Amino acid sequence: MSEAKRRVGFGVVGVGAMGRVHAENLALKIPRANLVAIADMLVEPAKKLASSLGVETVYSDFGSLIDDKNVEAILIAVPPYLKKDMIVQAAKAGKHVFVEKPMTLSSKDADEIIYETDRAGVKIQVGYQRRFDNAFRRVEDAINEGRIGRVLLMSSHTRDPPGLSPNYYLDFAKSGGIMADTCSHDFDVIRWLSKSEVTKVYADGEILVYHKELDPSGIPDHVVVTLTLEGGAMAHVDSSAYAVYGYDVQAEILGTKGAAFVGIGEKNSATILDESGHHGQYSSSYVERFGQAYHDEVEDFATCILENRPPRVSARDGKAAIEIGFAADESMKRKAPVIMTH
Numbered sequence: 045m046s047e048a049k050r051r052v053g054f055g056v057v058g059v060g061a062m063g064r065v066h067a068e069n070l071a072l073k074i075p076r077a078n079l080v081a082i083a084d085m086l087v088e089p090a091k092k093l094a095s096s097l098g099v100e101t102v103y104s105d106f107g108s109l110i111d112d113k114n115v116e117a118i119l120i121a122v123p124p125y126l127k128k129d130m131i132v133q134a135a136k137a138g139k140h141v142f143v144e145k146p147m148t149l150s151s152k153d154a155d156e157i158i159y160e161t162d163r164a165g166v167k168i169q170v171g172y173q174r175r176f177d178n179a180f181r182r183v184e185d186a187i188n189e190g191r192i193g194r195v196l197l198m199s200s201h202t203r204d205p206p207g208l209s210p211n212y213y214l215d216f217a218k219s220g221g222i223m224a225d226t227c228s229h230d231f232d233v234i235r236w237l238s239k240s241e242v243t244k245v246y247a248d249g250e251i252l253v254y255h256k257e258l259d260p261s262g263i264p265d266h267v268v269v270t271l272t273l274e275g276g277a278m279a280h281v282d283s284s285a286y287a288v289y290g291y292d293v294q295a296e297i298l299g300t301k302g303a304a305f306v307g308i309g310e311k312n313s314a315t316i317l318d319e320s321g322h323h324g325q326y327s328s329s330y331v332e333r334f335g336q337a338y339h340d341e342v343e344d345f346a347t348c349i350l351e352n353r354p355p356r357v358s359a360r361d362g363k364a365a366i367e368i369g370f371a372a373d374e375s376m377k378r379k380a381p382v383i384m385t386h
């Protein structure tokens with residue numbers, strides 16, 4: 045079959061909150077992909093999802109997904125501490141990999157991922173979907189058209205609605221905590237839009253709300269991170285796990301010629317004014333805010349495979365984002381800035 049008509053056979057491992065969004069897109073909304081199998085250790089919910097999507101093959105273990113000859117690419121959406129071994133296994137079996145962020149939880153594991161995927165010649169993309177969001181892409185275009193000028197200041201904010209992520213999140217060794225899990229999105233945005241590496245990180249964090257859940261782990265629910273970029277521009281990232289109005293992501297870039305903003309997470313542009321004030325409608329979840337981007341990032345990955353071009357978010361990008369997170373964790377611990385060398 046010609047590459048123009050061919051569909052890439054995907055297998056998804058991990059169909060929890062995020063994997064299920066990708067599985068639905070692959071099965072129903074991405075013409076260049078075909079979802080051929082699902083693997084999850086919780087096999088009953090996986091079977092239910094598979095049958096609703098018309099997918100016949102469900103495995104309870106990753107090994108069977110790897111052995112499936114119809115699976116050409118694997119989308120990995122399991123907890124972060126499990127990803128490295130799965131990526132390496134997939135690469136050794138010659139399968140392309142789309143991995144949800146964070147790619148892994150140490151620099152050594154990231155290097156192994158880069159080495160093995162390079163050696164196998166398979167494509168790997170990391171799920172930093174903000175790079176595919178229409179609002180962020182407009183900002184990227186403005187930067188590339190020279191309308192912002194030399195970058196002076198940037199900021200990126202992530203606000204999650206009340207209610208903590210799944211249980212594994214509470215174990216730092218499994219999730220990487222707020223810096224790797226949440227703020228690595230913001231670190232990726234700063235690197236991507238500034239086209240610069242981070243040279244200095246100064247971070248602080250507090251548990252302000254979820255004492256019962258987070259005190260044992262020491263993972264803060266509120267953080268502020270100050271970053272210095274190559275060439276001297278400055279950036280800051282902050283994150284809250286308790287935004288009562290919904291899920292919200294914002295970013296700002298100020299340059300010598302102008303500025304660009306990705307605004308407060310409204311899901312539509314209508315604003316109602318009444319006697320109690322000024323009301324917009326905000327996204328209630330990341331799925332709602334980034335639905336378009338989750339679709340487009342995986343569609344683009346399938347196209348990269350078919351057209352043999354490099355994905356837009358590489359394993360090296362995946363490593364760089366988590367390394368800023370590790371520096372931020374170290375800075376919080378030491379109560380001092382951490383210098384990053386490149």
Ligand SMILES: NC(=O)c1ccc[n+]([C@@H]2O[C@H](COP(=O)([O-])OP(=O)(O)OC[C@H]3O[C@@H](n4cnc5c(N)ncnc54)[C@H](O)[C@@H]3O)[C@@H](O)[C@H]2O)c1
Pocket residue numbers: 057058059060061062063083084085086104105106121122123124126144145146171172173209210225330
């Ligand atoms: N890009 C984003 O905006 C975004 C949003 C949410 C989550 N994520 C990321 O997606 C990943 C998954 O997060 P989640 O919230 O969906 O977690 P989750 O706990 O809801 O789902 C994880 C799934 O993996 C399955 N699983 C665990 N171990 C397994 C194994 N050994 N073999 C097969 N299946 C296994 C679990 O049964 C579960 O169904 C995380 O890395 C998270 O950071 C990304």
